[in-house]
Amino acid sequence: MRALYPGSFDPLTLGHLDLIERGSRLFEGLVVAVLQNPSKTPAFPLEQRLEQIRSATTHLASVEVGSFDGLTVDYARRCGAGVILRGLRALSDFEFELQIAHTNHSLAPAVETLFLATAVQHSFLSSSVVKEVARFGGDVSHLVPQGVAQDLARLFNHGDTYRGSSSNG
Numbered sequence: 216m217r218a219l220y221p222g223s224f225d226p227l228t229l230g231h232l233d234l235i236e237r238g239s240r241l242f243e244g245l246v247v248a249v250l251q252n253p254s255k256t257p258a259f260p261l262e263q264r265l266e267q268i269r270s271a272t273t274h275l276a277s278v279e280v281g282s283f284d285g286l287t288v289d290y291a292r293r294c295g296a297g298v299i300l301r302g303l304r305a306l307s308d309f310e311f312e313l314q315i316a317h318t319n320h321s322l323a324p325a326v327e328t329l330f331l332a333t334a335v336q337h338s339f340l341s342s343s344v345v346k347e348v349a350r351f352g353g354d355v356s357h358l359v360p361q362g363v364a365q366d367l368a369r370l371f372n373h374g375d376t377y378r379g380s381s382s383n384g
């Protein structure tokens with residue numbers, strides 16, 4: 216069976232990546248898809264978020280990367296995915312995720328939503344927290360893939376902070 220892992224990924228974190236790695240072991244194919252949400256203004260443009268995911272998942276042969284707008288269940292059907300994969304960090308995620316899962320189920324009963332509990336060490340991690348730390352020049356190298364840390368440094372003009380750890384400058 217194939218699964219769809221949708222999200223904003225603005226930017227990709229090690230928490231997302233952990234879910235992708237575990238999801239790729241559970242399913243024959245996993246489509247990681249960036250939702251183009253017109254009501255949100257992302258920090259990173261779509262193409263950059265796709266590139267962040269592509270370069271962090273090159274070791275995972277069953278992972279495909281895509282993007283969509285509109286209904287998640289429609290995109291799931293288009294990619295032949297029978298499962299929508301989502302992560303649950305804490306109780307605070309639960310209410311919203313349950314609402315979305317029920318809504319999606321009412322729209323497309325054949326598509327199941329499956330939740331994975333996030334890894335304990337990533338349970339505090341969100342894209343917003345990462346951006347907040349990076350904005351003030353904090354080290355995020357233990358929270359995001361290396362390419363994303365470099366993108367964050369560039370976004371917030373903290374290039375000097377990371378120059379030493381980057382192989383390509």
Ligand code: ADP
Pocket residue numbers: 221222223224225228229230231233234300301302303304308333334337338339340341342
């Ligand atoms: P959205 O705007 O759709 O919530 P996100 O990029 O914030 O998009 O999250 C996408 C999915 O990844 C959600 O299911 C979310 O619960 C999950 N997720 C977010 N942060 C983590 C994390 N630290 N560990 C594992 N899963 C996470």
